[in-house]
Amino acid sequence: MDETLKDSKKLISDIQTQYTRLSKGQKLIAQYILNNYDKVAFMTACKLGETVGVSESTVVRFANALGYSGYPKLQAALQELIKNKLTTVQRVEMANDYSDENTILNKILKGDIDNIRETLEEIDGEAFQEAISRLLKARKIYILGMRTSFVVAQYLGFYLGIxxxxxxxxxxxxxxxxxxIVRIGEDDVVIAFSFPRYSKKSFQLVKYAKEKGAHVISITDSLFAPIASESDNTLIVKSNMASFVDSLVPAMSVANALAVAVGMKEKEDIKEHFDDLEQMWDKYGMFE
Known part of the structure; x- marks a missing residue:
C-alpha cells in the first residue's frame, strides 16, 4: 500500500506518541501541526519552518523522525487525512495564494497535469483490465456518481451507451x-465515481448493489474512500483539490480510457452502429 495511504489515519496519534523523543525545534513543529494540520497540509517545508521559527532542514528531519522518506510524503498524508473534512468555506480560505488570473490559470492547469501524471504512475493496470473484462460480460451496467461526480458518470455513460x-x-x-437499481443482480456491474467530500448516497447505493451480488468497480481517489471498502476492484485516480473546485480531469481521462478500451473490443459492432448513426445524422441534419 502507498506510504501516504498507510500512514495518514494514524499520523496525529504518531505525532503525539513520538513527541517526547523529538528535539526542541521538532516539538515546535509537532505542536503547530496538532493545532493547525489543515493549514500545514498546504504549506511548503520552507513556509512551515518560517511560520514555526525553525530551519527547513529541521522540518525535513521532523518528517524523517515520523518515518516518512521526506516532507512531501508527510504533507501528502496530511492532505489525505483532511480532504474529506474541509468545508467549502475552508477550501476557499485555503486558496489565498491565487493572487491574479494568470496565477490561477497556471496553478490549476499544472495541478491537473500533476494529477494525471500521478494517476498514470499509480493506477492498477490489472484492475483496469479486469474492469474491461467485467463490462464486456455484464448483463447490465449501472454507472453512478453523485453531485460533481455525476458529470463524469454521465460522460462515461454516454460513450458506453453508444x-x-x-x-x-x-x-x-x-x-x-x-x-x-432495484433489479440489480449477480450478472450486473456497477461503476461508481466518488470524490471528496464523499457522498453518503453513493456509498449506500454501492453497498446495496454489493449485497445483491453485483460486481462493483469504484473510481475514486483513495483506498480509504467509503465506496472502496465495498468494491471488487478499485481504480485510484488522483484528485488533489484546487480550492473549492474538485479536479475531475484525471477521472475524465480514466473514463475516456475505459470507453476506448471497451470500444476496441467491440470494434466491428460499433463500426456498423456508427455507420447507421452517420446516415441518420445526415438525413436529419444533425450537424452544420
Whole structure:
C-alpha cells in the first residue's frame, strides 16, 4: 500500500506518541501541526519552518523522525487525512495564494497535469483490465456518481451507451436512485465515481448493489474512500483539490480510457452502429 495511504489515519496519534523523543525545534513543529494540520497540509517545508521559527532542514528531519522518506510524503498524508473534512468555506480560505488570473490559470492547469501524471504512475493496470473484462460480460451496467461526480458518470455513460446497449446511468432527476437499481443482480456491474467530500448516497447505493451480488468497480481517489471498502476492484485516480473546485480531469481521462478500451473490443459492432448513426445524422441534419 502507498506510504501516504498507510500512514495518514494514524499520523496525529504518531505525532503525539513520538513527541517526547523529538528535539526542541521538532516539538515546535509537532505542536503547530496538532493545532493547525489543515493549514500545514498546504504549506511548503520552507513556509512551515518560517511560520514555526525553525530551519527547513529541521522540518525535513521532523518528517524523517515520523518515518516518512521526506516532507512531501508527510504533507501528502496530511492532505489525505483532511480532504474529506474541509468545508467549502475552508477550501476557499485555503486558496489565498491565487493572487491574479494568470496565477490561477497556471496553478490549476499544472495541478491537473500533476494529477494525471500521478494517476498514470499509480493506477492498477490489472484492475483496469479486469474492469474491461467485467463490462464486456455484464448483463447490465449501472454507472453512478453523485453531485460533481455525476458529470463524469454521465460522460462515461454516454460513450458506453453508444458502444453497448445495456448501459444505465443512474440519474438524480429521474426518481429515487434506489428505484433505478432495484433489479440489480449477480450478472450486473456497477461503476461508481466518488470524490471528496464523499457522498453518503453513493456509498449506500454501492453497498446495496454489493449485497445483491453485483460486481462493483469504484473510481475514486483513495483506498480509504467509503465506496472502496465495498468494491471488487478499485481504480485510484488522483484528485488533489484546487480550492473549492474538485479536479475531475484525471477521472475524465480514466473514463475516456475505459470507453476506448471497451470500444476496441467491440470494434466491428460499433463500426456498423456508427455507420447507421452517420446516415441518420445526415438525413436529419444533425450537424452544420
Amino acid at each position: 458502444i453497448l446497449d445495456n448501459v444505465h446511468t443512474v440519474r438524480m432527476d429521474m426518481g429515487d436512485a434506489f428505484e433505478q
